[in-house]
Amino acid sequence: MKKIIQELNPYIPEKPLQQLQEELGLEKIVRLSANENPYGTSPKVKEAILNWNYDLSNRYPDSSAQELRNLVAEKFSLDPSQIVFGVGLDEVIVMLSRVFLQPGDEELVSVPTFSEYALHAEIEEAVIKEVATKENGQIDFSALLKNITAKTKLVWLCNPNNPTGTYETVSSIEEFVKQVPKETMVLVDEAYIDFVTEENPTTAMNLTKKYPNIVVMRTFSKAYGLANFRVGYAVFSNQIAGEVQKVRLPYNVSSIAQTAAIAAFKDQSFVDEVVAKNAIERAKYEELFQKLGLKFYHSQANFIFFKADSAQELAQVLLKNGYLIRTGLRPSWLRLSIGTPDDNLKIQKIITDFLVS
Numbered sequence: 001m002k003k004i005i006q007e008l009n010p011y012i013p014e015k016p017l018q019q020l021q022e023e024l025g026l027e028k029i030v031r032l033s034a035n036e037n038p039y040g041t042s043p044k045v046k047e048a049i050l051n052w053n054y055d056l057s058n059r060y061p062d063s064s065a066q067e068l069r070n071l072v073a074e075k076f077s078l079d080p081s082q083i084v085f086g087v088g089l090d091e092v093i094v095m096l097s098r099v100f101l102q103p104g105d106e107e108l109v110s111v112p113t114f115s116e117y118a119l120h121a122e123i124e125e126a127v128i129k130e131v132a133t134k135e136n137g138q139i140d141f142s143a144l145l146k147n148i149t150a151k152t153k154l155v156w157l158c159n160p161n162n163p164t165g166t167y168e169t170v171s172s173i174e175e176f177v178k179q180v181p182k183e184t185m186v187l188v189d190e191a192y193i194d195f196v197t198e199e200n201p202t203t204a205m206n207l208t209k210k211y212p213n214i215v216v217m218r219t220f221s222k223a224y225g226l227a228n229f230r231v232g233y234a235v236f237s238n239q240i241a242g243e244v245q246k247v248r249l250p251y252n253v254s255s256i257a258q259t260a261a262i263a264a265f266k267d268q269s270f271v272d273e274v275v276a277k278n279a280i281e282r283a284k285y286e287e288l289f290q291k292l293g294l295k296f297y298h299s300q301a302n303f304i305f306f307k308a309d310s311a312q313e314l315a316q317v318l319l320k321n322g323y324l325i326r327t328g329l330r331p332s333w334l335r336l337s338i339g340t341p342d343d344n345l346k347i348q349k350i351i352t353d354f355l356v357s
């Protein structure tokens with residue numbers, strides 16, 4: 001076995017809700033620890049799944065996901081061949097690490113951020129260099145630039161960043177890419193970009209036509225509410241996309257997942273509604289945290305990262321009341337996915353009572 005695998009700390013996935021409910025003896029748990037969509041998915045998805053041709057079960061899926069590819073390409077004015085699909089954005093992270101990293105190469109990450117970037121770099125036996133975000137949670141682009149060496153193959157930018165929720169403008173990303181050596185790939189994870197309401201346009205996708213060393217990633221798991229179907233993708237410059245296709249497993253995205261993603265993608269009004277509701281609810285949390293004097297990062301995502309004394313205790317109190325939130329990302333800090341208005345109201349009361357009592 002590779003030595004690195006024996007030493008590796010794996011990603012710890014969420015427990016099945018049913019199991020957790022039984023363990024805790026609760027009738028209901030609302031999971032607000034994984035940034036899932038509390039409003040479900042588009043009703044059009046259910047219709048499409050029920051109409052899916054079951055007789056295709058013994059046939060391999062369309063390897064190129066042609067219909068979904070064309071829809072995405074059209075919406076974002078891309079060449080369809082720029083897109084590579086994955087079993088969630090997670091698999092795209094694996095593919096990129098596999099393609100670009102050799103043992104001893106360096107990868108730069110702005111921290112705190114999504115742990116999978118470093119995990120897969122470790123598996124490829126690359127060296128991970130961490131650069132702290134600025135005080136306000138924003139990416140410190142000039143510190144990243146200073147840390148790029150001839151060995152740096154990948155720089156990860158999560159935008160908006162998980163867990164801080166902070167957003168970087170397209171122009172600041174372009175300004176950064178311009179100064180990065182051509183041999184260093186800049187990877188922009190836009191898992192939460194749909195939730196940004198402060199800026200328009202928000203995506204860095206079009207930079208892929210100008211700079212061969214930028215990659216932009218998306219997922220259907222968050223704003224589209226399709227976490228269970230596992231569909232994500234990356235947009236590359238035309239030069240790079242074909243190379244990455246070589247490592248993709250030929251039938252990675254099932255037909256039923258493609259069908260679900262197509263239906264969800266066509267129903268942009270569902271996404272628009274989710275985004276609007278999320279923005280209203282997110283503002284209420286910021287208002288509350290301000291009132292309570294809690295430290296938090298200004299979020300443009302569907303979660304908020306905040307600091308509380310006795311954070312573990314607060315998380316336990318929330319859990320006893322049926323709300324599971326994310327602990328363990330940073331001492332005294334908690335990440336809470338924005339829920340439905342009804343749940344948020346209850347959570348805000350629990351937090352207030354906990355802190356004021």
Ligand SMILES: *Cc1c(COP(=O)(O)O)cnc(C)c1O
Pocket residue numbers: 035087088089090091114158162189191218219220221227230231232
């Ligand atoms: C949720 C998440 C992903 C993973 O998305 P999937 O498509 O469900 O694999 C990727 N990046 C970030 C930052 C995330 O939070």
